[in-house]
Amino acid sequence: MSNSPHEKTGLQPDLVQLRAALRKVEAPAIDEAALRSRFREVQRQRAQSAVTERAGGSWRLPLAAAAAVVLAVGGALAVVVLRGERAAPTLIAAEAPVTAPPAVSAFQPLLRSPGLSSSSYSVVRVRIPLSAFAVVPGTEQDGSIEADLLVGEDGLARAIRFNEADALLLSVADQ
Amino acid sequence: MDETDPGSNDRLDVRLLAEIAAGVEEAFVELYRRRHNDVYRFAFGMARSRSFAQDVTQEVFLNVLENASRFDSAKGSVRAWLFGCARYVTLDRLRLERRWTDDMPAESTTFDSDERLIADQRIERLHAAIARLPVEYREALVLFELQELTYAETAAVLDCPVGTVRSRLHRGRVLLAAMLEESEQARAEAGAKIEPLQAREVCS
Numbered sequence: 001m002s003n004s005p006h007e008k009t010g011l012q013p014d015l016v017q018l019r020a021a022l023r024k025v026e027a028p029a030i031d032e033a034a035l036r037s038r039f040r041e042v043q044r045q046r047a048q049s050a051v052t053e054r055a056g057g058s059w060r061l062p063l064a065a066a067a068a069v070v071l072a073v074g075g076a077l078a079v080v081v082l083r084g085e086r087a088a089p090t091l092i093a094a095e096a097p098v099t100a101p102p103a104v105s106a107f108q109p110l111l112r113s114p115g116l117s118s119s120s121y122s123v124v125r126v127r128i129p130l131s132a133f134a135v136v137p138g139t140e141q142d143g144s145i146e147a148d149l150l151v152g153e154d155g156l157a158r159a160i161r162f163n164e165a166d167a168l169l170l171s172v173a174d175q
Numbered sequence: 176m177d178e179t180d181p182g183s184n185d186r187l188d189v190r191l192l193a194e195i196a197a198g199v200e201e202a203f204v205e206l207y208r209r210r211h212n213d214v215y216r217f218a219f220g221m222a223r224s225r226s227f228a229q230d231v232t233q234e235v236f237l238n239v240l241e242n243a244s245r246f247d248s249a250k251g252s253v254r255a256w257l258f259g260c261a262r263y264v265t266l267d268r269l270r271l272e273r274r275w276t277d278d279m280p281a282e283s284t285t286f287d288s289d290e291r292l293i294a295d296q297r298i299e300r301l302h303a304a305i306a307r308l309p310v311e312y313r314e315a316l317v318l319f320e321l322q323e324l325t326y327a328e329t330a331a332v333l334d335c336p337v338g339t340v341r342s343r344l345h346r347g348r349v350l351l352a353a354m355l356e357e358s359e360q361a362r363a364e365a366g367a368k369i370e371p372l373q374a375r376e377v378c379s
Contacts (some may be wrong), residue, residue, distance in 0.1 A: 011351065014298060017297075018298050018302055018305075018321065019320060019321075021322065022216050022219070022220055023216075025215070025216055026212060026215075027211050027212050027215035027229065027232055030208065035207060035236075038237070039204075042240045043200075105378065
């Protein structure tokens with residue numbers, strides 16, 4: 001900065017003066033009672049969470065096992081229900097293995113979206129009524145489909161993916 | 176302990192932080208007394224708002240309560256660690272308030288008249304210009320020029336190499352000087368326009 005004309009016109013002395021002025025700036029007086037009260041509150045919370053953690057250790061394993069059983073049963077039921085609903089339209093769906101993961105499509109860019117230029121996005125999960133996909137008027141389907149929207153920092157949706165893509169394909173095929 | 180020796184100050188801060196982590200209430204109050212003005216001045220230097228600085232100070236010391244045990248003296252002093260916390264809180268709040276480079280709200284454009292701390296208008300304009308700098312230059316200038324941290328300490332707080340700090344300081348100063356010159360010109364032009372009008376009003 002030494003070669004800057006602005007430096008010669010007094011930026012550095014002004015910075016020194018500002019520094020000196022800021023040194024005189026004092027924070028408002030301490031509310032010591034509130035400070036101590038806050039400290040005790042945090043200590044209490046910490047102690048409580050420590051007790052909870054210690055107590056939690058003894059039943060954590062059985063709880064995890066129970067959760068796994070519930071998830072397995074729930075998953076099996078869901079597969080049975082979905083297979084029952086989807087068996088008729090296509091043979092491929094009926095032959096799908098029981099352990100197949102849910103059909104998730106890749107993100108598809110939306111028409112006229114600004115493109116993927118930013119480095120930061122949010123994924124927003126939404127449910128879209130199947131009637132929104134009706135190709136022919138009067139052939140609307142009941143129900144809805146889960147989808148993820150890729151939303152940019154500006155709030156505009158850039159791309160979409162369907163988490164139950166097979167359901168959407170079946171509904172379109174029905175039409 | 177010699178309070179004027181930076182080394183002994185650092186050691187006392189480290190001890191207080193260790194005691195806070197162990198749950199000693201007096202240590203927390205003592206560290207707050209010793210360091211809250213540093214945090215307050217940093218936030219005030221960044222945003223030029225007393226209420227903003229007060230909120231940041233409170234939040235930083237709440238973080239201290241919860242994260243005292245995470246301090247690592249090998250990475251720098253407690254003061255620099257506090258500035259690091261203050262920086263995160265400040266940036267979060269600036270982001271929320273969309274004040275990265277916008278003009279300051281009315282509350283912060285002038286100092287309280289009854290406790291005017293920076294009387295000189297040039298200094299006020301300089302501080303206002305700093306508060307309008309892009310945040311990466313602003314935080315480097317505030318830490319290095321106004322809080323008097325060394326290059327190494329500033330680099331530690333900003334989590335970047337010393338060379339980056341130097342280049343940010345250089346660009347920040349250049350930008351600052353340009354902003355001040357621009358505002359001087361604008362003032363001079365405004366003054367030239369207003370003066371004849373005032374003269375006519377007096378005559379009529």
